[in-house]
Amino acid sequence: MKILVPVKRVIDYNAKPRVKADGTGVDLANVKMSMNPFDEIAVEEAIRLKEKGVATEVIAVSIGVAKAQETLRTSLAMGADRAILIQTDEEVEPLALAKLLAKVQEEEGAGLIILGKQAIDDDSNQTGQMLAALLNLPQGTFASKVEVEGDSVSVTREVDGGLETVKLSTPAIITTDLRLNEPRYASLPNIMKAKSKPLAQKTPADYGVDIGARLETLKVVEPPKRTAGVKVADVDELVAKLKAMGVAA
Amino acid sequence: MKTLVWVEHEGGVVKDATLSAITAAAKLGEVHLLVAGEGVDGVAAAAAQIAGVGKVHVADDAVYGHALAENIAPLVVELMGHHDAFIAPATSNGKNIAPRVAALLDVMQISDILSVEGEDTFTRPIYAGNAIATVKSKDAKKVITVRGTAFEKAAREGGSGTVEAVASTGDKGLSSFVGAEIAKLERPELTSAKIIVSGGRALKDGPTFEEVIYPLADKLGAAVGASRAAVDAGYVPNDYQVGQTGKIVAPEVYVAVGISGAIQHLAGMKDSKTIIAINKDEDAPIFQVADIGVVGDLFKIVPELTDKL
Numbered sequence: 001m002k003i004l005v006p007v008k009r010v011i012d013y014n015a016k017p018r019v020k021a022d023g024t025g026v027d028l029a030n031v032k033m034s035m036n037p038f039d040e041i042a043v044e045e046a047i048r049l050k051e052k053g054v055a056t057e058v059i060a061v062s063i064g065v066a067k068a069q070e071t072l073r074t075s076l077a078m079g080a081d082r083a084i085l086i087q088t089d090e091e092v093e094p095l096a097l098a099k100l101l102a103k104v105q106e107e108e109g110a111g112l113i114i115l116g117k118q119a120i121d122d123d124s125n126q127t128g129q130m131l132a133a134l135l136n137l138p139q140g141t142f143a144s145k146v147e148v149e150g151d152s153v154s155v156t157r158e159v160d161g162g163l164e165t166v167k168l169s170t171p172a173i174i175t176t177d178l179r180l181n182e183p184r185y186a187s188l189p190n191i192m193k194a195k196s197k198p199l200a201q202k203t204p205a206d207y208g209v210d211i212g213a214r215l216e217t218l219k220v221v222e223p224p225k226r227t228a229g230v231k232v233a234d235v236d237e238l239v240a241k242l243k244a245m246g247v248a249a
Numbered sequence: 250m251k252t253l254v255w256v257e258h259e260g261g262v263v264k265d266a267t268l269s270a271i272t273a274a275a276k277l278g279e280v281h282l283l284v285a286g287e288g289v290d291g292v293a294a295a296a297a298q299i300a301g302v303g304k305v306h307v308a309d310d311a312v313y314g315h316a317l318a319e320n321i322a323p324l325v326v327e328l329m330g331h332h333d334a335f336i337a338p339a340t341s342n343g344k345n346i347a348p349r350v351a352a353l354l355d356v357m358q359i360s361d362i363l364s365v366e367g368e369d370t371f372t373r374p375i376y377a378g379n380a381i382a383t384v385k386s387k388d389a390k391k392v393i394t395v396r397g398t399a400f401e402k403a404a405r406e407g408g409s410g411t412v413e414a415v416a417s418t419g420d421k422g423l424s425s426f427v428g429a430e431i432a433k434l435e436r437p438e439l440t441s442a443k444i445i446v447s448g449g450r451a452l453k454d455g456p457t458f459e460e461v462i463y464p465l466a467d468k469l470g471a472a473v474g475a476s477r478a479a480v481d482a483g484y485v486p487n488d489y490q491v492g493q494t495g496k497i498v499a500p501e502v503y504v505a506v507g508i509s510g511a512i513q514h515l516a517g518m519k520d521s522k523t524i525i526a527i528n529k530d531e532d533a534p535i536f537q538v539a540d541i542g543v544v545g546d547l548f549k550i551v552p553e554l555t556d557k558l
Contacts, residue, residue: 016512017376026380094348095357122375123493124360129318129348138319138423141345144487154427159341160440160496162431162488166317168424178477178494179487214357218370218383226519229540231531235553238525241541245523247444247469247502248558 001111001148001170003046003055005080006101007039007062009071010121023219026121035071038116040078041176044183045146046114047079054148055112057081061104063092069199076194077186083199088211092204094122096211098130103207105135110171112153117142117175128175138168142177250278250368253306253332255325257316257342258284258292265441266338268299268402270395274336275301275403276365277391282306282410283328285313285321297410300403305410310417315426316342322349323418329354334391340440343394351392358392359384363399377493378516397440398499398520432488439491442472444502447491447518450478451507451529451547458484461548462506465555474498474518476508492517507547510535527551 011017012032020027035043049055060075062068063086072083086100105113118125132139140146140155144163147154148170156165158177186194204211232238242248252274257264274280280301284293285308293307306328312320325346329335335350337343339361351358362371363381370385371393439445446466452458458479466473474491475484491498493516503521508514510526510533518524519538526539527547536542543550 011376017379019380026376093357095352095355098352120377120493123377124358125344126348126351126358126360129345130352130358132319133322133349133352136423139345139349140424141318142341157341158487159429159431160488161438162429162486164315164429164431165427166315166424167427169422177487178481214387215359216385216387218385220375220380220382223374223378223381223519226524226538228537229524229542231536231542231544235543235550235557238541238543238554239557242525242558245502 001055002057002059002108003049004105004108004110004113005039005042005046005058005060005075006113006115006127007043007060007071007075008036008116008119009033009062009064009068010036010119013037013120019220019222023221025217025220033067035074036116036119038118038176040183041178041180042114042116043075043078043080044181045176048181049148050079059084059108059110061086061101063088063097063100065089072199073194074186076197077191078184079190082197084202085199086202086204086207088204090211091213092211093213093215094124094126094130095214096209097127098134099209100204100207101131102134103209112170112172112174114174114176117177128173132173137171137173139173140166140168141175143174144177144179146174146180250333251281251331252277252279252334252336253281253283253325253328255335255337255343255346256282256284256292256296257338257340258286258289261291263292263296263299263405265402266340266397268405269397269400270336270338271299271301271403272400273362273365273395277334277368279303281332283308283325285324287311287314293412295405297412298406298408300407302408302410305412306415307412308415308417312417312420316346317424317426318346318349319421319423320418321346322353323421325350326353327418328415329390334393336393336395339394339396347392347394354390354392356388356390356392357386358394359386360394361396362393363396377513378519379512396497398497432486436466437470437472439472439474439489439496439498442500444469444471445474445491445498445500446471446504446506447474447476447508448479448484448506449476449508450482452479452484455484461551465504465551468555468558471504476511476514505535505539506551508535509533510538
């Protein structure tokens with residue numbers, strides 16, 4: 001069984017996004033970029049399934065700028081076998097991403113497609129579910145545990161209030177939540193080896209998909225700022241304030 | 250515009266986040282609801298009472314029993330033949346279902362909206378809430394999820410909607426529900442609580458977390474939350490997590506105990522009305538958003554506070 005893992009290059013988890021002064025977006029110049037953290041978990045899960053002998057090949061796919069190659073090389077260094085870059089300088093929305101990935105899946109015929117539940121830049125949380133819809137496949141979103149059993153997969157999902165388990169026929173789409181696994185760091189020898197693993201270069205036009213935007217961003221602003229309040233000296237003062245607010249009797 | 254709102258319900262009761270979604274839908278025009286599930290006559294009748302609701306479409310079938318997106322999305326698509334927008338609360342079920350509907354309709358979804366600026370224009374948070382984007386949809390039909398804390402809840406009474414049964418679209422045979430482990434709630438639910446007491450990594454371990462945080466929460470009648478660091482360290486389960494990757498909350502009072510205030514945590518709670526921070530590090534970022542701060546040892550302050558309340 002092949003596993004397809006879409007990965008996205010985004011602002012690093014620890015970098016502070018700054019809104020551009022002209023309100024057109026977030027300034028990404030000279031900001032550290034990394035693989036979307038949820039996608040790292042997806043790559044890790046796919047590699048673990050290969051190590052267990054469940055999967056035979058792990059293919060990483062990224063849709064984005066030329067530098068997304070670095071993100072793919074990271075996936076290869078972690079243990080993916082080969083990579084596909086669908087290169088475009090346009091910002092691609094989840095619906096168009098899902099259409100491109102559906103075309104890749106038609107060519108690859110993977111048994112599982114594992115994606116991050118959301119990217120930490122646009123926070124859409126859509127691509128996996130959309131891909132499942134377009135391919136008419138089942139979806140196990142926000143997964144914290146994945147067990148492949150013959151031609152089905154059991155997915156434990158993080159839901160409001162706890163966990164839920166669903167059984168899906170394969171091929172299936174899975175999106176990862178934080179507790180699924182802890183991604184490995186690539187070792188130096190593996191980083192070196194990754195440089196010679198195959199990386200195919202494509203464009204959206206190769207797949208005949210229109211990636212025109214459906215949403216127009218009119219402006220991007222900073223959220224209303226909270227101002228720091230007062231520091232109280234001791235618990236008595238805090239209790240007095242809570243009482244004044246009506247929180248405590 | 251005619252909007253269809255997917256109703257999330259549990260134990261025969263319409264969930265709060267759906268009431269917020271209905272308020273958002275009402276800003277677009279006429280509000281219709283979809284109640285899907287098994288044995289949902291009672292829910293449908295209750296939903297028809299919600300203020301501002303026109304028609305309630307009811308699909309009563311076991312295949313909708315566990316809100317499986319594979320079965321619900323085709324049902325919504327059927328109904329979207331005569332609706333202009335589909336709205337779901339941005340809960341785990343809503344987030345699971347809505348994008349599947351959107352792709353089937355060839356529509357780009359607008360996720361987690363904070364406001365309705367016009368019939369095709371909305372604001373939504375991006376970059377973990379560090380920026381707010383105003384977006385305009387060019388699609389003929391809209392698919393939207395609504396952040397519950399950003400809209401008032403519609404009143405449960407005062408409406409006089411009509412209830413209409415719709416035919417089941419059947420089991421698509423792709424997925425099945427196996428089971429759930431839903432934590433028993435001895436305290437209010439995080440996303441609807443008026444007061445939340447949250448603990449961070451400074452709480453040391455699970456038993457200490459319980460010993461320090463729970464008595465204060467119980468004294469205040471509060472829900473208990475945690476930072477991602479506390480969840481990662483295994484003190485409490487993930488469903489306690491407040492933050493961009495956990496639950497987004499906006500209670501009247503948020504008490505942050507031993508939480509430094511990482512960006513991702515602030516994103517989940519900074520819309521709280523009053524924030525109280527207790528932390529030994531006076532330079533902790535949490536104090537930049539807190540209305541009331543106490544600098545000191547939480548292991549002394551929290552028990553004393555619990556005692557004096």
